[in-house]
Amino acid sequence: MIKHHGVHFLEVKQKKIVVNKTNKNDLYKELGPPSTVGTFDNDMLIYLERKTSTSKIRKLGKKELLTNDVLILEVDRRGIVVSKKFLNKDDINKMKFINDTTDINYDKASFLYGFMTTLRQKINDPLGKKRGN
Secondary structure (H helix, E strand, O other): OEEEEEOOOHHHHHOOOOOOOOEHHHHHHHHOOOOEEEEOOOEEEEEEEEEEEEOOHHHOOOEEEEEEEEEEEEEOOOOEEEEEEEEOHHHHHHOOOOOOOOOOOOOOOOHHHHHHHHHHHHHHOOOOOOOOO
């Protein structure tokens, strides 16, 4: 059984898009609405295609990724495509991601430290008698 998500045959359809010639109306006619839209100086339209298949019994029904394509288009204010980038499954697998993490710092000035201090005081003295109230 094959499950399909996104624009069918994205790799074939993206070849019809010409930079500095194709406009937004042509995009919607050919590809439909984008999966994601980002707005900065120019509009960023992202189209996705993902196709998975349930594998054979010997692999215990694990899903197999058949297609994972991404088309990133940048459209200027006039509606003309100014850049196009197509990534297939192999291109995405070659991408490197940063594994750095953000350290958590609980110093005395932080909100969490103040909240936990107040909570500790209420647990130790629920009626407020030790503080002179």
